[in-house]
Amino acid sequence: MPTTDKTIDSSKTSILYLLIVVGLIAICDFTFFVSTQQYFLAMLGALACLSLHLLPIYFFRNKIKLYLFLLIPVFIFLPLNLASIILFDVPINDATLVLILNTNPSESVELLKGYIPSLIISFLLYGGILYLLIRRIPTKISGMNAKIIAIASVSVFLLLPFVSFEGGSYFMKLRTxxxxxxxxxxxxxxxxxxKQQRLMNSSKEQRENYVFHAKPETTLVGKQVHLLIIGESSRYDHWALNGYSRNTSPKLSKRESFISFSNAAAGGFITEFAAPLMVTGVGADNFDKHFQQKSIVSLFKEAGFHTYWLSNQVDQGHIKVHIDEADNKYLNLSDSKATRNVHRDMELVGVLKKVLAESSTKKFIVIHTAGSHYDYSVRYPDEFDFFKPSNKTIRSKSADKAFKNVLINSYDNTIRYSDAVIDSIISLVSKQNALASITYMSDHGENLFDDSRDLSQHAYPVPSKYIAHVPFFVWYSPILKNTFPNKINHLMKHVNSKISSENIIHTLPSMSGLTYPLQDSLKNITSPYFVDNEQKILGANDKVYLVETLK
Known part of the structure; x- marks a missing residue:
């Protein structure tokens, strides 16, 4: 006799509801690849996702609701991943997780404001629709339907690697x-x-025992002051002194003893990767090695310098392990007055003034600015609202192309403000009557809806050329030029050479009169033996890209 168990529903409609619910999981990859016009990958991704999540149906054929219950974490993460793709063109990846771990509520609000109401409504609608669909799914499905689903899923699962264009063995393609x-x-x-966090912790002893064996290459007397300024989201081509049509650098354009290099590349596409690469020089191919060694801060400390780290950012994780090397730290200006939940970079100049007044005659200072980090309009005060209309008066969403001009105006105002900040730092240091230098390099650039991809900001998994090409400036005091004229001549000679953040740790110590065994003359821009650097940048998922291949 036929079963009367109403918990079993083998109708086509009920099976369809089950396929729709499981199919929702595939919407993320499908949306991402369609948005990037990779239609074949969109189809393959959707099929792969469906096959993966339909495979267990046969084993849960008598407890379908239990299987869906086990998928609750997936259904919770799904709208977050989809929102990241729709709003910022970026699926959740390792870089996203690092950013989440190392950010604060203020930065999150800056990024998401304007989206919050629509996100809440979308999440509520999604939850309601999901609930209604799951209610339509039976507790059990027939063995025959379960077998059909299982056979189809296994077939797709095993056949997909054969239609992949990627190289490698069958199992490598399957894994990928x-x-x-x-x-x-x-x-x-x-x-x-x-794994990175575990490596960071397990390498602590190795890092603490690391020694550069740095020392002065010649006897120097008098005051010595050297600064490394780490910029934020500043791109090369939006500085007037680099040829930009707008007057974004009215102060630095007039500076003497100032060099702007034309072909410098970032080491990483987000701050959490780029800053450690800059201060350690391990190179994008060897990012994990930065855990195992100290940074340029300790190099100067070994040579008798008193070291400082001044930061206007939330420097955690990868960056913090090197901040801890400094003798003195002024982090996020916790003792200063906040400005709309953030601190503006000119406040760092006030802290620097106090540092320079301290008694030590040899100082090395790292300054990590907020620069041009989104929300652009918050980074500068009203008196620097030069290009209008800006987000000071017109509110827009961070990735809304309809407000491209407003966003670019706001961004350019941050560059003008950075110009004033750097110029103020130079003014302070120049009054020290010291053998002094100031090196500025941005951690990475920024996307500003530059082409048909409509990319904004900088967290896209594959870096663009706008992310890689960064401003790199060097200012030197008259005393330094008189002491090391050949070094300055070599700097000027290589103003158009290929340079990356990897060169900082080989160049800045040399310019300061320091030497150490691992210093590479081929990577030292002040050396007569310097050669063009192979410019590489670290993207998401540990992938390294040649800068010259970026679009």
């Missing part, structure tokens, strides 16, 4: 295909971040 789709992509990213 299913590690690159949601939610296994998030698990993969989480595992990568966990």
């Amino acid at each position: 295909r299913y590690y690159s789709i949601f939610p296994t992509s998030v698990l993969y990213a989480g595992n990568a971040v966990f």
Whole structure:
């Protein structure tokens, strides 16, 4: 006799509801690849996701609701991943997780304001629709339907690697295909971040025992002051002194003893990667090695300098391990007056003035600015609202192309403000009557809806050329030029050479009269033996890109 168990519903409609609910998981990858016009990958991604999540149906054929219950974490993460893709063109990856771990509520609000109401409404609608769909799904499905779903899923699962254009063995293609789709992509990213955190902790003793054996290459007397300024989201081509049509650098354009290099590249596409690469010089190919060694801060400390780290950012994780090397730290200006939940970079100049007044005759100072970090309009005061209309008066969403001109006006105002900040720092240091230098390099650039991809900001997994090409400035005092004229001549000779953040740790100490065994003359811009650097940048998921290949 036929079963009367109403918990079993083998109708086509009920099976369709089940497929729709599971199919929702595939919407993330499908949306991302369609938005980037990779339609074949959109189809493959959707099929891979469906096959992966339909495979267990046969084993849960008598407890379908239990299987859906086990998928609750996936359904919770799904709208977050989809929102990241729709709003910022970026699926959740290792860089996203690092940013989440190392940010604060104020930065999050700056990024998401304007989106919050629509996000809340969308999440509520999503939850309601999901609930109604799941109610339509039976507790059990027939063995025959379960077998059909299982056979189809296994077939797709095993056949997809054969239609992949990527190289490698069959099992490598299989692994790549299913590690690159949601939610296994998030698990993969989480595992990568966990491994980095574990490596960071396990390398602590090795890092603490690291020695540069740095020393002065000649006897120097008198006061010595050297600064490394780490900029934020500043791109090369939006500085007037680099040829930009707008007057974004009215002060630095007039500075003497000032060099702007034309072909410098960032080491990483986000701050959490770029800053450690800059201060350690390990290179984008060897990012994990930065855990195992100290930074330029300790190099100067070994040579008898008193060291400082002044920061206007929330420097955690990868960056913090090197901040801790400094003798004195002024982080996020916790003792200063906040400005709309953030601190403006001119406040750093006030702290620097106090540092320069301290008694030590040899100082090395790292200054990490907020620069041009979004929200652009918050980074500068009203008197620097030069290009209008800006987000000071017209509110827009961070990735809304309709307000491109407003966003660019706001961004350019941050450059003008950075120009004033750097110029003020030079003025302070120049009054020290010291053998002194100031080196400025931005951590990475910024996307500003530059082409048909409509990219904004900088967290897109594959860096663009606008992210890689960064401003790199050097100012030197008259005493330094008189002491090391050949070094300055070599700097000027290589103003158009290929340079990356990797060159900082080889160049800045040399310019300061320091030497150490691992200093590479081929990477030292003050050396007669310097050669063009191979410019590489670290993107998401541990992928390294040649800058010259970026679009």
